[in-house]
Structures are given as structure tokens and as C-alpha cells.
Amino acid sequence: MDLVNAYIRKIPIGLVYALALTPAIFLIHAALTGGLGIDPVKKLEHELGKLALQMLIFGLAITPLRRWAGVNLIRFRRCIGVVTYVYLCFHLLVWLVLDVQILDQIWGDILKRPYITIGMLxxxxxxxxxxxxxxxxxxxxxxxxxxxxxxxxxxxVLGGLHYFMLVKGFQLEPILYLTVIIGLLLLRVVPARRIQAA
Structure with missing residues (x-):
């Protein structure tokens, strides 16, 4: 694992930023060229939100990876956090500017729709x-x-709940996201000796 961590230390932070933000470029290009289907605004909004949640999960996984697997990605944690927030801002801006657009309706949705209230929190x-x-x-x-x-x-946890409450009907993906989030948080409180003994 020392060899793996030695290679990780050689990765430039700027490269991680570039790779983490690349999906946004492809999404925006797809939205502008008709590649997001019949409702590109809603698709763009949802995909940016999922990317934000994925980055957030990646950030949460950094400490358990170091603790249980010996993989040290700590130097990238700030980068992942910043990218998470950038994706979240993109997600919010698409909802505000391209989807809802009406200020009174925005406040109404935040106050009356629980999944939006949780997401905004x-x-x-x-x-x-x-x-x-x-x-x-x-x-x-x-x-x-x-x-x-x-x-x-x-x-x-709020991000996972937001996604879970957003979808209609039973869908496995948001359940998996929420389960992974809770699992990663539990790994922070479970003593190491229990994991090793399992």
C-alpha cells in the first residue's frame, strides 16, 4: 500500500479538479446539442444533483479508505469538497434560473415541498x-x-434524503445512495478491531 500511496502523492491537485469537473462539461454540451432528451433542463438539473451527491460520497469515503484500506487520499479532500459545492451550485442555478424562474414560486416550493426544503437545508x-x-x-x-x-x-444525510424523496415510485438508485452514506458514517464510529475481527 505504501507504493500506491507514493503514486497518489504524485498526482497534481489541479488534475483532480479537472477530472472531477469534466462531467459538467459533457453535460452542458449534451444539453446544448439536444443530447439530454425531451426535457433537457430537468435532466441537466437532476444529473448535476447526482454528481454533487457522488462527490459528497467520495469525500465521505476518504477517511474510511485510509482507516480500513490504508489508501491515503486526504490531500484531495478539500478539492473534492470544493467540487461538490460547485456541482451543488450548478444544480441549484439550473433549478432557479432555467426550471422555476418565478421568484414567488421558488419560495413556495422551498416552503411547501419537503424534498426541496431538505435539499435547501x-x-x-x-x-x-x-x-x-x-x-x-x-x-x-x-x-x-x-x-x-x-x-x-x-x-x-440530507442530500441522500433529498434524492430519495425526489424520485417517484420505488427506485433502487436513491436507496443505494442513502445506504452508502449511512454506511460510511457508521464506519467512523465502529471500532477498528470489530471490522478486523469480522
């Missing part, structure tokens, strides 16, 4: 984390920085 929780994802904030906040960034756990 998750966005609100992640906003201070994104704004403090820099070295200056880490130095200024000290120990409080780590406490603040624990909000990501609640935001992840």
Missing part, C-alpha cells in the same frame, strides 16, 4: 464549509474549523 449547511475551505480559515478558526466541518455529515 443541505445547501445552507455546506455553504459555510465551502467558504472556509482555505488555509486562512483553518488558521483563524483553529479547533472550531474541524467542528464546523462536521456539518458535512448531516448535509450528506
Amino acid at each position: 443541505g445547501f445552507v449547511l455546506l455553504t459555510p464549509l465551502a467558504l472556509t475551505s482555505n488555509n486562512r480559515s483553518v488558521r483563524r478558526l483553529g479547533p472550531k474549523w474541524r467542528q464546523l466541518h462536521r456539518l458535512v455529515y448531516l448535509a450528506a
